[in-house]
Amino acid sequence: MLHPVGPLPSAVYWRRRLLVLVGTLGVLGGGGWLGVAAATGDGEQRDPVAAAPTQADVAPPALEQVVPSLAAVQVPTPAPTTTAAPESSAPESAGPVAGGPCTDDMIAVGVVPQTASAPVGAKPTFDLVVANISSVPCVRVLDKGLQEIVLLDGAGNRVWGSNDCFPENSSDTRTLQPGESAFFPVVWSGLSSAPGCSAARVTPGPGDYVLRGRLDTKPSGDTALTLG
Numbered sequence: 001m002l003h004p005v006g007p008l009p010s011a012v013y014w015r016r017r018l019l020v021l022v023g024t025l026g027v028l029g030g031g032g033w034l035g036v037a038a039a040t041g042d043g044e045q046r047d048p049v050a051a052a053p054t055q056a057d058v059a060p061p062a063l064e065q066v067v068p069s070l071a072a073v074q075v076p077t078p079a080p081t082t083t084a085a086p087e088s089s090a091p092e093s094a095g096p097v098a099g100g101p102c103t104d105d106m107i108a109v110g111v112v113p114q115t116a117s118a119p120v121g122a123k124p125t126f127d128l129v130v131a132n133i134s135s136v137p138c139v140r141v142l143d144k145g146l147q148e149i150v151l152l153d154g155a156g157n158r159v160w161g162s163n164d165c166f167p168e169n170s171s172d173t174r175t176l177q178p179g180e181s182a183f184f185p186v187v188w189s190g191l192s193s194a195p196g197c198s199a200a201r202v203t204p205g206p207g208d209y210v211l212r213g214r215l216d217t218k219p220s221g222d223t224a225l226t227l228g
Contacts, residue, residue: 095135102140102176108133109220111149111213117226121190121203124225128184128213132176139175142182144168146216149186151225154208158194162186165197 096106110129118124128147132138145167151160174182191201206228213220 096138098136098138099175100136100138102132102134102138104218106134106138107131107140107176107215107218109213109215109218111211111220111223113211113223113225116224117228120206120227123190124188126186126188126211126213128186128215128220129181130176130184130215131181132178135178137175137177139173140215142172142174142184142215144170144172144184147184147186147213149211149213151188151204152210152212153204154210159204159209160188160191160193161195162188164193164195165201 096103108129108131110131112127112129114125114127126149128149130140130142132140145163147162149162150158153159176182189201190203192204193199193201204227207226209225209227211223211225
């Protein structure tokens, strides 16, 4: 075996022996590897299900890499709107107070002649009337110094005033019940007058005149008077 015999050179026989030896070793090595792979189950034939890539291993599509998921987008919370509270309405004005002062809007003032006409030069009597027209009792100062009756001609010129020549003073504060009236008679001398009795007094001629009264700051309406 170690000394080949043949017609060919000895080197040829050695190369042939070497090739046979390499082939034998290759066969033995391949068989051993197949045995080990079969025993461990780690061969080239793997379970297709186990070898399939998981969802986490799959790279996201290009669009998802650029546009984030809608669930990850934080939508800004709108600021709470505040509703303005309605403006409170102004409190209603208080009504008349029982036993309080009689304000000008709680009373009525008028002049009532005893007759609608009088002869020229006569001395008629006129009543100054103060009435409580409110729904509650009230208190009013009715002093003589606060009362006045004037006589005007048809053109509106002042002819006579009750306080011009003989003013009167008194202290008279009353509680007027609802609907109650107070009467204050005034006698006219039948002559003209001026404030402070500073002008000559004459007898007004016949014609149509107007009577007008007041109680302090509360005036009356006009009342017609005819002199004939």
